[in-house]
Amino acid sequence: MDIVKKHHRVALSMRRLQPIVLVAMLSVVLCACGYAFFYLKHDPLLTDLGQRLQGMSPQHPLGTDHLGRDTFTRLLLGGQQTLGYSLLALGTALLLGIPFGLLAGYRRGWVDRIFVRISNGFLAFPDTIVAIVLSGLLGAGIGNLVMAIVIVKWVNYARLVRSIVLGEAEKDYIRIARTNGLPSGTIMRRHLLPHVIGHVLVMASLDLGKIILLISSFSYIGLGTQPPLPEWGAMLNDARPYFQSRPELMLFPGIAIVITVLLANMLGDMLRDRFDVKKDDWSREVPS
C-alpha cells in the first residue's frame, strides 16, 4: 500500500513539474535564438573558404559548414528564421481564422454558407499538397511560403471556432444578451471569444510543430528561405552532399528541429489535457 502511495506521489510531482520543465526548455530554445539578435561571435553569412568543413573547436563549437561559416551561429540564426516565421504564420492564421469562425458561427446566413463552401474545398486536399501548389504558384521565398501556410491553416481554425460558436450561440445566455440589446460585436468578443480561446490554443500549439516541420521541409526542397540566410531545413539541404565526411553538419539542424517540434507537441498535449474537462483529473488528489 505504501509503495503505491509513494509511486503515486512521485507520479504526481512529475506531473506538476512537467509544465515547468517544458516551458523552461522552450524558453531556453527561444532565448538562445533571441540572443542571436544581440550578439553573434561570427558573421553567419560571411564565407571563409579557408575555414571550410572544420570540426568542433573552441573557436567554432559546432564546426563550420562547406563555405566556412560557423555552424553554431547559423543554427541560432536559423532558429530565429524557423521559429519566427512559424509563429508569424500561426499568428496570422489565428488572426484570420478566429474572427471568420466567430462571424460564420454567430451570424449564420450567407456568411456561413460561403465559408462552409470554402472550407469544404480546402478539406478535399491534404494541407501539404495545397501548400506546395500555392508556394509553387506564388514563387519560391519565405514570404510566399508563410502566405501559403496561412492560406492552408486559417480554415482549420475558422472551422473549429465556428463549430464551438454554433453550439454556444443557441444557449440561453447568448439569447438573453441579445434580448438585452447587446450589439453582436460585443457578444462575440466578450461572451463567445473566451469560450473559444482555450480550444484554439490547444490546436495552435499542436499545429506549431507541424508548421515548423512544413517550413523546414519546404526550405529543404528550396521553396522556403533563400540562401545565404540560414534556416534549419535549408541547412540540412546544404549539408547533404557532405553527409559521408561530416555527418554532424546534418545532425545539428536535425536535432534542433526534432527537439523544437517535440517540445511544441508536448506543450500542445499538456494544454489539451488541461482544457479537457471530460478527463477526470486524478493528479489533483492523492488517494488515502
Added chain:
Amino acid sequence: MLELNKLTIRSRESVLVEEVSLSVGAGEWMALVGESGSGKSLLSQSISGLLPTGVGASGSIRWNDQELMTLPARQLRKLRGKEIAYIFQDYQGAFTPFRTIAQHMDEYQQVHGEKNRQQRRERSQQALESMSLSVELLNRYPFQLSGGQLQRAAIALALLLSPRLVIADEATTALDSVSGHRILELLRQKQQETGCAILFITHDWRHVRRYADRIAVMKEGKVVESGNRHRVLDHPRHPYTRQLIAAAPMLERPEPTLRSGLEPLHALEGQSQ
C-alpha cells in the same frame, strides 16, 4: 402602448401564428395564455425582432409611435433591454458563465449609453437590493449563486434600466408554486413602482387568476378570446377557453364538513354543484 395588428408568423412549411391582434396598455398586466406550441413564445420574440432564422413575420407591430417591423436593426437593438425587456424560464443559463454579475450589469448599462462608471455601479447595487439580494453577489460568478438568487439576479438585470414593457416568457414554469408566487409578487411590486407594462406568457391559470388585468387566449396560432380578467374567467365565450378553465387544477376553499369528515354538508342537504 404596444399594439400588434394582424401579425402573422410563418416558417417555410407552415403558418405558426395567424393574424394576431393584441394590445398592451401602459402599466397593464396582460396575460397571454395557451397550451404549448400555440405560438406564444414566437409572438413575444417577434416583438423585438428576435425570431429564429427561417421564420418570418408580417403584419404590424407598433410600439408607441414607432413601427417595429420596419425599424432598422440598430434602432431595434437599442430598444431591446432599455424599453422592452425579457424574462425567461431558464434562469440557470441566464448569465455568461465566466463573467461576474457586476460585469453583466455594467456592460448592459454601458451599451445603453450610461457613461459614468460610478453611476453604473450604484445602479447595479440598487437593482440587486430591490430584489432583496446582497450587494456582495455583484462580484460573484453565476455558478456561485443558488438557483433562487440566480433568478432574482436575472430579473434584476432585466429590470435594470426600468423598461416600459417586461415580457415574461414562462418565467415561473420551472419553479415550484411558492417561489413562483414570490417572483410574481416581486414583479408586481416592481410594476407598481415603475409603472411598466407586463406581457405575461404562461399556461398556468393560477397565476393568471391572481395577477392579470387582461387575458388573451391563444390556440394553434390564433387568439381565440381576449378581454378583462373577470370577463374571460367568469364568462368565457369560446369553448376552448371554457375547456382550459375547466381543466386547470384549482384548490377550492375547503367545504364545511360533518364531524366525521366523510362528506360535505351540502351534499347531505341535496345541493349539487
